[in-house]
Amino acid sequence: xxxxxxxxxxxxxLPTAVALEDQVRQAMASAGVTPPATIALDGKLHRYQTGSxxxxxxxxxxxxxxxxxxxxxxxxxxxxxxxxxxxxxxxxRELTGEELASVARRQAEARTARDAKAxxxxxxxxLIWSQAGPAxxxxxxxxxxxxxxxxxxxxxxxxxxAPLFNTDGTLSSLQYIDAExxxxxxxxxxxxxxxxxxxxxxxxxxxxxxxxxxxATIHEVTGKPCVVAYSASNLVPVTGxxxxxxxxxxxxxxxxxxxxxxxxxxxxxxxxxxxxxxxLVPILGDANDYRAAGHDLxxxxxxxxxxxxxxxxxxxxxxxxxxxxxxGWLQDRALIMVHGPSGGGKTFLVLDWxxxxxxxxxxxxxxxxxxxxxxxxxxxxxxxLRGRVAxxxxxxxxxxLSMWLSKGGCDLNTRDGLRRVTDAVRELxxxxxxxxxxxxxxxxxxxxxxxxxxxxMLDACAELMEVFSCAVVLVHHTGVSDEAQHRARGSSAWRxxxxxxxxxxxxxxxxxxxxxxxxxxxxxxxxxTVELMSVPIVGWLDEDGEQVTSAVVSLSERQxxxxxxxxxxxxxxxxxxxxxxxxxVWRDSLPFVDRDAxxxxxxxxxxxxxxxxxxxxxxxxxxxxSVLIQSSYIAPTQGGWHIVQAEWVAQLRMVRSAPSAPERT
Numbered sequence: 001x002x003x004x005x006x007x008x009x010x011x012x013x014l015p016t017a018v019a020l021e022d023q024v025r026q027a028m029a030s031a032g033v034t035p036p037a038t039i040a041l042d043g044k045l046h047r048y049q050t051g052s053x054x055x056x057x058x059x060x061x062x063x064x065x066x067x068x069x070x071x072x073x074x075x076x077x078x079x080x081x082x083x084x085x086x087x088x089x090x091x092x093r094e095l096t097g098e099e100l101a102s103v104a105r106r107q108a109e110a111r112t113a114r115d116a117k118a119x120x121x122x123x124x125x126x127l128i129w130s131q132a133g134p135a136x137x138x139x140x141x142x143x144x145x146x147x148x149x150x151x152x153x154x155x156x157x158x159x160x161x162a163p164l165f166n167t168d169g170t171l172s173s174l175q176y177i178d179a180e181x182x183x184x185x186x187x188x189x190x191x192x193x194x195x196x197x198x199x200x201x202x203x204x205x206x207x208x209x210x211x212x213x214x215x216a217t218i219h220e221v222t223g224k225p226c227v228v229a230y231s232a233s234n235l236v237p238v239t240g241x242x243x244x245x246x247x248x249x250x251x252x253x254x255x256x257x258x259x260x261x262x263x264x265x266x267x268x269x270x271x272x273x274x275x276x277x278x279x280l281v282p283i284l285g286d287a288n289d290y291r292a293a294g295h296d297l298x299x300x301x302x303x304x305x306x307x308x309x310x311x312x313x314x315x316x317x318x319x320x321x322x323x324x325x326x327x328g329w330l331q332d333r334a335l336i337m338v339h340g341p342s343g344g345g346k347t348f349l350v351l352d353w354x355x356x357x358x359x360x361x362x363x364x365x366x367x368x369x370x371x372x373x374x375x376x377x378x379x380x381x382x383x384x385l386r387g388r389v390a391x392x393x394x395x396x397x398x399x400x401l402s403m404w405l406s407k408g409g410c411d412l413n414t415r416d417g418l419r420r421v422t423d424a425v426r427e428l429x430x431x432x433x434x435x436x437x438x439x440x441x442x443x444x445x446x447x448x449x450x451x452x453x454x455x456x457m458l459d460a461c462a463e464l465m466e467v468f469s470c471a472v473v474l475v476h477h478t479g480v481s482d483e484a485q486h487r488a489r490g491s492s493a494w495r496x497x498x499x500x501x502x503x504x505x506x507x508x509x510x511x512x513x514x515x516x517x518x519x520x521x522x523x524x525x526x527x528x529t530v531e532l533m534s535v536p537i538v539g540w541l542d543e544d545g546e547q548v549t550s551a552v553v554s555l556s557e558r559q560x561x562x563x564x565x566x567x568x569x570x571x572x573x574x575x576x577x578x579x580x581x582x583x584x585v586w587r588d589s590l591p592f593v594d595r596d597a598x599x600x601x602x603x604x605x606x607x608x609x610x611x612x613x614x615x616x617x618x619x620x621x622x623x624x625x626s627v628l629i630q631s632s633y634i635a636p637t638q639g640g641w642h643i644v645q646a647e648w649v650a651q652l653r654m655v656r657s658a659p660s661a662p663e664r665t
Contacts, residue, residue: 020072020089023399024064029360029371030402031085032430033078034062041068045113047187050078060187065110071095073103075110083192084114090399092539125174125186128161129153135160140179145288147216150198162212164194164230167241175230177212191230193237199225206246207301208239208276209254209287210263217288218254221297232256232266236431239270251276254301256286261323268469269431282314325433325471326353327367328525329516331500332433332471335461337440339476339488340504345512345553347381347438348388348532349504350475352553354434355392358403365528365555372433373402375425379409379442384550391535391550404428411445412437413456422467431468437461438475448490458497478503487517511556515573520606527569531556568631571624572648575634577601579643579652591643591652593634 021039028035036048047060066074071091077084086107095103132153135142139160142149153161160177164185173189185191198212198219207226209215215226229238235253243251253276255267264280271278279301281290291297323332330336330353340346356364358374378385385405393401406424411417425432437443446453461472476488488494488501495501501518507529516525532551540548575593579585582597595616602612615623618636625641628634633648634641643649 026399027087041066043067065113067106070102073106145213195238196228201225206249213288214286232263235266235270239274243274253278257281272467334499336500337474338502344506346504348553358401359398373430375432375435376405377437387550395552409442412443413460418460434471436473440474440476451491451493454491454493529556593641595640
């Protein structure tokens with residue numbers, strides 16, 4: 001018999017149970033499905049509890065079917081959210097045609113098992129619903145909520161029943177509501193994308209809300225139909241279904257204002273994806289709570305003006321803490337730029353951030369991460385990028401990523417280019433948490449030095465942020481001269497529009513210093529030093545049979561440690577910018593920083609007038625001027641400060657405009 005195992009790099013061995021379970025968990029997490037405590041690969045349909053509602057005695061919306069034989073494969077999902085994904089094991093090589101066919105058969109068997117369970121549940125709820133009597137408006141739950149029954153039915157043990165229908169009008173599941181407001185779904189019934197309407201679903205205006213009591217309240221106040229989506233995560237598919245079946249109706253989503261922000265987040269996604277208006281209840285709670293607290297719900301839902309101007313008291317009533325994707329570095333729904341010299345490692349840094357998010361990991365170098373899908377618009381270097389992603393997955397032991405990459409660049413700041421990107425992203429099964437544009441030059445139609453061309457690109461980024469409720473990261477180059485290494489190349493309009501600006505500065509010892517130049521809504525993050533670690537990619541050989549390697553970012557043990565105060569290095573960067581802003585002035589053979597120039601730089605960075613006065617005070621502890629004086633970096637002089645630290649002076653002398661230029665006074 002001919003030995004063909006060398007074709008596949010040796011005989012394939014079934015991965016261990018632990019490795020398979022890890023792969024399954026990674027796939028579930030990437031799809032937004034909470035994995036169960038234990039996973040059985042036995043070819044049977046398993047249901048389990050998920051999320052905060054998954055407590056003993058409640059429903060089990062999570063499900064999976066995995067077959068262990070051959071190449072392990074199957075399906076998993078969540079009936080509550082409507083997620084349903086196929087899965088097969090990663091065995092470290094391409095599958096043969098026979099193996100692919102076997103995987104397809106197993107996935108079809110899993111789908112059949114899922115559908116059979118859902119069909120059985122649908123038959124049960126049809127029978128239960130048809131035999132139940134109408135609910136009375138004096139039911140304790142309805143009395144407490146102050147709403148009518150509106151077609152609810154009652155079980156033999158006194159629980160209310162609300163139906164969940166498919167778009168074709170067939171019954172899919174039931175929600176049971178007890179006297180105290182406890183809710184659970186009928187076991188096995190599909191709930192994702194299913195809904196019900198309080199009031200006849202017709203007319204030119206349709207409201208959409210989460211729970212029955214909220215929808216009933218809205219219907220009673222407005223006289224208009226209100227669709228019950230049953231959960232925040234169901235707002236997106238339900239809004240899509242209603243939009244498709246009632247294309248001429250105006251849709252208004254009334255989102256719950258819960259402390260976690262879940263209602264607002266899913267409401268914004270549904271609004272952006274399907275063009276519905278979003279109303280967020282201005283107090284903690286839902287529309288029913290708003291009315292019960294004595295507020296005018298009718299005025300909220302049908303304002304007499306467009307409320308373009310709102311009272312400051314309402315605007316500031318609820319706290320709005322910064323939401324981070326990577327704590328301190330990537331802000332949610334923000335415009336971020338990472339710049340550095342060509343070949344300086346900026347793409348490696350950005351990849352490390354977004355791949356961490358896409359892998360489902362919760363930390364990046366000790367900083368909290370919020371996992372989420374990633375869209376990476378890559379305008380160049382696809383061959384190298386392919387290796388970088390493969391090396392990162394191998395180095396971090398990641399089997400799958402919730403990430404999509406473009407095949408090339410486009411003119412994003414044109415109507416056709418923006419439409420191409422938005423249409424492609426809308427086709428994805430998820431909404432991205434971040435969109436990366438790498439590099440800016442490859443996606444810009446025009447001149448990066450012209451403010452008008454910069455504005456069209458910034459407008460396109462704002463459109464992406466609005467439509468998908470995501471962050472946008474621009475990867476850009478710095479100029480070629482030494483004095484331009486602290487800022488992005490091109491028009492000053494770029495920096496003015498950014499929420500966060502980050503520089504990647506290569507060091508002489510091979511490391512890269514990561515410096516945050518601007519953070520509009522938070523304090524600047526401390527500088528960090530990273531380096532590239534070479535990773536041989538398993539199974540990748542070049543045309544000469546030699547090992548292919550790439551690199552991944554690693555926190556360097558050689559961290560840049562500024563002398564004295566921990567923020568001295570950060571304050572140095574600000575003083576250097578002020579020196580350049582004032583014209584690179586020298587006095588008495590030393591760099592001179594004008595007080596007015598430093599004040600203007602602080603104001604450009606968004607620091608308030610009151611705070612700037614404190615920053616300029618030489619006696620204010622831990623503030624820039626005080627810290628640099630105490631660290632012997634600067635010395636006061638008439639109208640400003642001399643830079644006196646020898647290494648710093650030598651560095652600035654290298655960028656002095658001309659040796660023969662007279663000193664300016």
